[in-house]
Amino acid sequence: MKIITLEEHYTDKRIMDWNNQFAKKQEPASPEQAEAMKFMMAHAFPGDELLDFDKRLAFMDENKIDMQVLSLTSPVSDLVPAQEAVEICRLANDITKQHMDEHPDRFAGFATLPMADPKAAAGELERCVKELGFCGVLLAGRYKGRFYNEEEFFPIFEKAAELDVPVYFHPAGIPMEVQEAYYMSDAYSFIVGAELASAGFGWHVEVGIQIVRLILSGIFDRLPNLKFISGHWGETIPAFLERMDSILTREITGLKKQISEYYKEHVYLTPSGILSNDQLEYLAKLMGADHILYAVDYPYVKPDHIYEFLAGSHLTEEQKELIAHGNAERLLHLV
Ligand code: CA
Numbered sequence: 001m002k003i004i005t006l007e008e009h010y011t012d013k014r015i016m017d018w019n020n021q022f023a024k025k026q027e028p029a030s031p032e033q034a035e036a037m038k039f040m041m042a043h044a045f046p047g048d049e050l051l052d053f054d055k056r057l058a059f060m061d062e063n064k065i066d067m068q069v070l071s072l073t074s075p076v077s078d079l080v081p082a083q084e085a086v087e088i089c090r091l092a093n094d095i096t097k098q099h100m101d102e103h104p105d106r107f108a109g110f111a112t113l114p115m116a117d118p119k120a121a122a123g124e125l126e127r128c129v130k131e132l133g134f135c136g137v138l139l140a141g142r143y144k145g146r147f148y149n150e151e152e153f154f155p156i157f158e159k160a161a162e163l164d165v166p167v168y169f170h171p172a173g174i175p176m177e178v179q180e181a182y183y184m185s186d187a188y189s190f191i192v193g194a195e196l197a198s199a200g201f202g203w204h205v206e207v208g209i210q211i212v213r214l215i216l217s218g219i220f221d222r223l224p225n226l227k228f229i230s231g232h233w234g235e236t237i238p239a240f241l242e243r244m245d246s247i248l249t250r251e252i253t254g255l256k257k258q259i260s261e262y263y264k265e266h267v268y269l270t271p272s273g274i275l276s277n278d279q280l281e282y283l284a285k286l287m288g289a290d291h292i293l294y295a296v297d298y299p300y301v302k303p304d305h306i307y308e309f310l311a312g313s314h315l316t317e318e319q320k321e322l323i324a325h326g327n328a329e330r331l332l333h334l335v
Helices: 013-020 031-044 055-064 082-101 117-133 149-164 176-182 190-197 200-218 236-245 259-266 277-287 306-311 317-331
Strands: 003-010 067-072 107-111 136-140 167-170 228-230 267-269
Touching: 003 167, 003 200, 003 317, 013 082, 031 082, 031 190, 031 236, 067 082, 067 136, 082 107, 107 117, 107 190, 117 149, 136 200, 167 236, 167 306, 176 200, 200 228, 200 259, 228 306, 236 259, 236 277, 267 277, 277 317, 306 317
Parallel strands: 003 067, 067 107, 136 167, 167 228, 228 267
Antiparallel strands: none
16 A cells, blocks of 8 residues: 655755744743743754655655655744745745655655745645646735735635635644643643644644635635645544534525535545544545545654554455555545
8 A cells, every 4th residue: 555645844944044034032021921921932943854855765664655745834924024925935935845755655745835925825826736746835824913814815816716726724833822822721731722722722723723724715616726725634633513504594694505515525524643443434435545645743743563563453355455546546646
């Protein structure tokens, strides 16, 4: 069984240095917060594995991963001015392309786009797909607190639909006000709150909402060929589809279809390294095995049973092949 994984991150010193010039130094407000920030930084940057492609290839070989779709680990910061964001993204995409060229049978690429300038972003996506041979785009979080259903971002989705490449939605940091109001508490430690607000839950809910907002904006009526990929088994949304259909009816949304119909037709899910059999079986049933793809989230998540998880699941051989590689090959035009 061939394995293609889709949410596999890397970085490059040139991009880190450029981005860091614009980084805002966040001073901790208390020793507890300083301790938590230290812990989370250590957790967020897994040694040199984001940079080291020999280690990456060894990991892929050990785990029988034939191909990774590479993406830059963190998006270009919102603090970078638009013109420089355009230049950094161009460099990042050129670096991704170099990795693809060095190992054409092992790496494919998702584009990184300058969200500060959506029209330029659409142009860069076109360059990435048509000239560099990329197979889609990965967007992280929001841009300056704005969700991507706002009209200014439409050119990016229009371009993705035109090029017939999917948009992968990835989590990123959430606003401090949301963190404070929803996740922090005196009843548990700062670090518990901070982890709950981020990779433990908060980031994921935000990505889930991002996709629902795009559906509600009518984007799939305007762009019937547009396809999304949502990691972490759909970022909490699949369990709520029936509820949303019953509350957010077509009568009040004014859309052509129910939310679940758009979701099941246009959204594809990956595990992002959450290798849960319950989720796999439930979502293969709910969405259809043709809407599930594989993702490890290397190097943040490194399960030791990537191949065995799928191979040993209760799905049919045909379903396993689709999830392991067939859907990726079809959706990302990899063959
Ligand atoms: Ca990730």
